[in-house]
Amino acid sequence: MADDxxxxxxxxxxxxxxxxxxxxxxxxxxxxxxxxxxxxxxxGGGAARVLNQDxxxxxxxxxxxxxxxxxxxxxxxxxDSGMVSYxxxxxxxxxxxxxxxxxxxxxxxxxxxxxxxxxxxxxSIRFGDYLNSIPLPAMLTVFKxxxxxxxGLITIDSSLIYSIVxxxxxxxRGTAAMRxxxxxxxxxxxxxxxxxxxxxxxxxxxxxxPLSSVTMRFDRLExxxxxxxxxxxxxxxxxxxxxxDMEDRGGRLELLxxxxxxxxxxxxxxxxxxxxxxxxxxxxxxxxxTELWFxxxxxxxxxxxxxxxxxxxxxxxxxxxxxxxxxxxxxxxIRCGSMPMFTGTMGxxxxxxxxxxxxxxxxx
Numbered sequence: 481m482a483d484d485x486x487x488x489x490x491x492x493x494x495x496x497x498x499x500x501x502x503x504x505x506x507x508x509x510x511x512x513x514x515x516x517x518x519x520x521x522x523x524g525g526g527a528a529r530v531l532n533q534d535x536x537x538x539x540x541x542x543x544x545x546x547x548x549x550x551x552x553x554x555x556x557x558x559x560d561s562g563m564v565s566y567x568x569x570x571x572x573x574x575x576x577x578x579x580x581x582x583x584x585x586x587x588x589x590x591x592x593x594x595x596x597x598x599x600x601x602x603x604s605i606r607f608g609d610y611l612n613s614i615p616l617p618a619m620l621t622v623f624k625x626x627x628x629x630x631x632g633l634i635t636i637d638s639s640l641i642y643s644i645v646x647x648x649x650x651x652x653r654g655t656a657a658m659r660x661x662x663x664x665x666x667x668x669x670x671x672x673x674x675x676x677x678x679x680x681x682x683x684x685x686x687x688x689x690p691l692s693s694v695t696m697r698f699d700r701l702e703x704x705x706x707x708x709x710x711x712x713x714x715x716x717x718x719x720x721x722x723x724x725d726m727e728d729r730g731g732r733l734e735l736l737x738x739x740x741x742x743x744x745x746x747x748x749x750x751x752x753x754x755x756x757x758x759x760x761x762x763x764x765x766x767x768x769x770t771e772l773w774f775x776x777x778x779x780x781x782x783x784x785x786x787x788x789x790x791x792x793x794x795x796x797x798x799x800x801x802x803x804x805x806x807x808x809x810x811x812x813x814i815r816c817g818s819m820p821m822f823t824g825t826m827g828x829x830x831x832x833x834x835x836x837x838x839x840x841x842x843x844x
Contacts, residue, residue: 569718569742569749571691573602576720579687583722586679591647593726600721600732608713610736611705619665619701620708621677626695630741631710634677640724640731644676645669647726665703674701680733692745711738718742779821781835782813813841 580597587595614620614635621634645668665673681696688694702708711717717738724730742749784806806812812835814822820841827834 569746571749571751572718572742575687575691575749576602579683580722582683582686583680583724586683587676587724590676590679591644591726593647596725598723598725600723602718602720604716605719605736606713607709607711607715607717607736607738610717610719611709611713614705616705617665617703619670619673619703620705621674621701622699622708622710623677623681624697624699625741626697627692628694628741628744630738630743631699632696632738632741633708633710633736634680635734635736636673636677637732639729640733641665641669641673643724643726643729643731645672646729648672670701674698677701684735688745691748711740715740777816780815781824781826782815783826784810811838819843 576599580599583597584595587597615637617638619636619641621636622631623634624631649672678698681698685694685696715738717736720735720737722733722735724733739746784804786802786804808826810826811823812826813820814824814835814837820843822837823839823841824835824837827836
């Protein structure tokens with residue numbers, strides 16, 4: 481019995497060796513055939529090249545190490561390309577520079593301390609991405625641009641909150657503001673921060689005044705970013721990061737304006753340069769004023785006006801007379817288009833009928 485089992489095992493091993501040999505030969509033949517097809521396609525120039533697995537993984541963004549260094553490629557890059565490269569607004573940078581200078585003075589008067597305000601950067605960001613990136617705890621102020629009928633957002637980090645509270649309540653200089661984690665902001669802290677926000681909003685309104693008169697009105701103060709939503713997550717916005725330093729204390733203040741809020745003044749913000757009055761060109765103003773003096777405009781002298789129905793007008797025939805209520809002494813109205821300009825008296829100058837201007841017409 482043992483001899484029969486050994487013989488059967490040897491027979492199975494021989495059959496397995498034969499199958500493996502034939503499989504290897506078949507695989508080699510198939511690989512050679514594919515290589516020949518690829519070479520034939522390259523020579524013909526008409527067949528599409530077949531991608532290998534590494535190229536497919538690279539296209540789909542599955543390459544190793546892609547997530548470690550933060551780089552994106554393939555499908556991820558195609559999806560992220562939906563974030564449009566938004567236009568730069570050169571005039572907005574000048575507005576923010578004015579805001580920084582004005583805030584430095586206003587906050588010095590507000591805190592009676594040496595305050596330095598600096599602008600770190602101005603970037604474009606999606607609103608949803610910004611809300612997810614806010615480090616908590618923080619205070620978020622929603623304000624409304626009255627004339628533009630839209631909203632903006634100011635975020636104050638915890639360092640600046642405690643620094644402002646410490647300064648306004650008489651904290652000693654040279655000591656850092658104490659920060660207590662895990663507790664909500666008190667009513668006193670919220671009221672003090674709201675007072676500072678009103679100062680910032682007043683400066684922001686004044687910074688936009690030379691460009692467009694606008695009133696930034698405080699709307700509400702929130703500590704949860706979800707309650708401070710003023711735009712859809714995919715909407716684009718402009719984010720300005722400001723640094724406020726009070727000797728050894730301070731923090732960050734971030735000002736976010738959605739593009740929809742700036743839409744009413746977008747054309748003004750697109751100006752590439754400005755003078756004192758944001759882009760007014762005195763040369764063109766003088767040229768326009770000079771050319772207006774030589775512009776010809778039609779002037780009509782109206783003797784009288786008669787009101788008639790359309791039916792009466794359709795019955796007019798050649799040779800009919802229209803009765804007018806004007807007399808030789810009646811005042812005559814002189815018009816430019818439909819605008820009354822002067823009133824005068826009809827007379828004769830040499831061989832021509834003339835109108836003497838008596839006074840300016842009263843515009844209703």
